[in-house]
Amino acid sequence: MWHGERRHARLVEVYDAEFPWGWEDDFFMAVLAERSTHRVLDLGCGTGRLAIAMARDGRRVTGVDTDPAALDAARGKPGGDRVEWVEGTAAQLGEAEFDAAFMTGHVVHRIGDDAWPGLLRSLRRALVPGGRLVFDSRDPVGGAADDGRKSIVLDNGSTVDAWSAEGEREGGTVLCTRHYRFPDGSEITNTSTLRLRTETEIRESLVEAGFRVEQIYGGWGREPVGLGDGELIVIAGTIG
Structure with missing residues (x-):
């Protein structure tokens, strides 16, 4: 879920x-x-x-x-x-x-x-x-979302940069990739198919x-x- x-x-x-x-x-x-x-x-x-x-x-x-x-x-x-x-x-x-x-x-x-x-x-x-x-x-009628770009401050004071990339919508679905970049330079990404x-x-x-x-x-x-x-x-x- x-x-x-x-x-x-x-x-x-x-x-x-x-x-x-x-x-x-x-x-x-x-x-x-x-x-x-x-x-x-x-x-x-x-x-x-x-x-x-x-x-x-x-x-x-x-x-x-x-x-x-x-x-x-x-x-x-x-x-x-x-x-x-x-x-x-x-x-x-x-x-x-x-x-x-x-x-x-x-x-x-x-x-x-x-x-x-x-x-x-x-x-x-x-x-x-x-x-x-x-x-x-x-609401899918509301148009595309922004990229959600933000700097996230963790409890230990370090910062993780996060942003999203939204692909083209097809019917009621949209492909969305979320990126997280850590202070050591490593990055985690995930691509999800969303149903709106x-x-x-x-x-x-x-x-x-x-x-x-x-x-x-x-x-x-x-x-x-x-x-x-x-x-x-x-x-x-x-x-x-």
Whole structure:
């Protein structure tokens, strides 16, 4: 479920430094607080920043990811012992286990069309009747992203340079290569094929899987689609 480049053990520390707590995390925590939600799934949890925060108020949180290095980092963080960490996928989830499920950090881009319907069905099965599914995706109508060029300062004070190169889009897919250059001159790159779904595609696939779309926002300030941050932030509920 995670970004391919993060499977490299050297990049776990880089990821946490590159993506500290942000307004998207505040948004997800606010959505979580809108209802009494005790059992929470964070699918594609990565190094566990959001899952640990969700567990601080006594919720039973399960973080699921396919990357053992990321999960090891999550377990070692303060508060990591409050979360159940599972190496695996949505296919392993049981029935009616959770009140809410989250997929954050644009993790849905890594899920191809062959796997997307099955993933949604697995999440529908894992949620209780009336449960909520929340996730974020880039709006493909918003145009190409910038190169994300930045200098990332690690805890030891060293700096890693990072940038992206996005290839031409074909249908709903785009080839994206992420580069990381370390102070010793070494470089790690990863190329991923991303699937960017339109608002219509997302709505139709959710309904087909047994969800009711409650809201889709275009930005973290809950702006309408097309008027926010180039996002499609989805809140859907199970039917029944």
